[in-house]
Amino acid sequence: MDKVSPEIRSRTMASVKSCNTKPEVMVRKLLHSLGYRFRLQRKDLPGRPDIVLPKYKIAIFVNGCFWHRHKGCKRATMPTSHLEYWKAKFARNITRDKENYHKLEELGWHVLIIWECELKSILKNRIIPDLPKKE
Numbered sequence: 559m560d561k562v563s564p565e566i567r568s569r570t571m572a573s574v575k576s577c578n579t580k581p582e583v584m585v586r587k588l589l590h591s592l593g594y595r596f597r598l599q600r601k602d603l604p605g606r607p608d609i610v611l612p613k614y615k616i617a618i619f620v621n622g623c624f625w626h627r628h629k630g631c632k633r634a635t636m637p638t639s640h641l642e643y644w645k646a647k648f649a650r651n652i653t654r655d656k657e658n659y660h661k662l663e664e665l666g667w668h669v670l671i672i673w674e675c676e677l678k679s680i681l682k683n684r685i686i687p688d689l690p691k692k693e
């Protein structure tokens with residue numbers, strides 16, 4: 559029996575974290591073209607940031623709005639069935655994110671979050687908000 563709606567399943571598939579999910583690749587390409595030096599996933603850092611800029615001590619997360627509950631974002635919809643399950647799951651995601659960001663900051667990293675819904679304009683304008691100017 560399959561209880562998950564097709565809509566949710568497609569999101570689940572899309573959100574499976576692999577090394578090359580598309581938004582991350584696009585952000586990396588942009589950073590590269592802007593001349594920033596970065597490293598890919600640092601597995602030793604809390605929350606495994608998607609991209610790390612060692613020079614600026616910036617840890618970048620490219621977050622899906624649905625899974626990471628982008629506040630006020632229309633993509634952060636609430637599924638209509640199994641509401642309690644989803645509420646609990648989202649609450650865990652949010653708590654885990656907060657803990658990871660906090661740990662990173664304690665280690666001296668700046669956390670920069672790029673939301674999925676911001677990608678289009680970031681790629682179009684070639685500007686990542688909050689990123690220090692390249693020296």
Ligand SMILES: [Zn+2]
Pocket residue numbers: 623628631632633634673674675676
């Ligand atoms: Zn969003």
